[in-house]
Amino acid sequence: MKVSSLISGKAVYTVTAEASIASLVEMLASLKVGALVVSPDGIRIAGIVSERDIVAALPIHFHELGRLHVRDIMTVNVTSCTPQSTVAELMTLMTDKRIRHVPVVNDSGDLISIVSIGDVVKSHVSEIDSERSALVDYVQNPR
Numbered sequence: 469m470k471v472s473s474l475i476s477g478k479a480v481y482t483v484t485a486e487a488s489i490a491s492l493v494e495m496l497a498s499l500k501v502g503a504l505v506v507s508p509d510g511i512r513i514a515g516i517v518s519e520r521d522i523v524a525a526l527p528i529h530f531h532e533l534g535r536l537h538v539r540d541i542m543t544v545n546v547t548s549c550t551p552q553s554t555v556a557e558l559m560t561l562m563t564d565k566r567i568r569h570v571p572v573v574n575d576s577g578d579l580i581s582i583v584s585i586g587d588v589v590k591s592h593v594s595e596i597d598s599e600r601s602a603l604v605d606y607v608q609n610p611r
Contacts, residue, residue, distance in 0.1 A: 471558055472551035474591055475572055475581035482507040482579070485514055485539035489525075492517060492538050502584065503569035506542045511578045513571055515542035520568075548573045549583070555591055558583065 483492055483504040495504060496519060503518035517538050525533070525541040548571045549558055558570060562585055572581040 469555045469591060469595065470551060471549055471553045471555065471572055471583060474555065474583050474587045475551065478581050478587075480505060480571070480579060480582045482510050483517065483538055484508060485537065485542065487538045489522065489533050489536045489538070489541070493522065503582070505546075505571050505579055505582060506538055507579060513546050513548070513573070513577070513579050515539075515544045516546050516569060516571065517542040518569060546571060548577075550574070551580070555588060559588055559592070562588065 481495070481499055481501060481504050483495060483506055485506050485508070487495075492504070496502065503516055505513055506515035506517055507513055515538075521541045521543060525536070529536055529540070547561065547565055547567060549561065551572060551574075562568065562570065568585040570583050571579055572583060574580050
């Protein structure tokens, strides 16, 4: 199965590097997502920022959080995939790099979507369920 099957009709949300941490937290909560791609224009990727980045910044910047911006806590070395990547490759990538959100880019490197570990798990469970149904049908209806 390809990543393209996971992103069909899926929105990708972005935030600018200049946004405040307060507005970032508000966006994550209102959109009910765990990460936002940092982009100046919704196409080019400058970084990614997640709930994990916020939590990691707390012990270091607790007293100055109100003055910080997304650029101060975002991850700049972004791992991405393409719609042609397989879900199995994506699972390996997420496991090896210990990441839960991967932007999806086209051949030019432009942002087109994002995939979360939840999307991958949902897809995997659906695939296993389909296989289970096929096996049950095979056992109950031998040819």
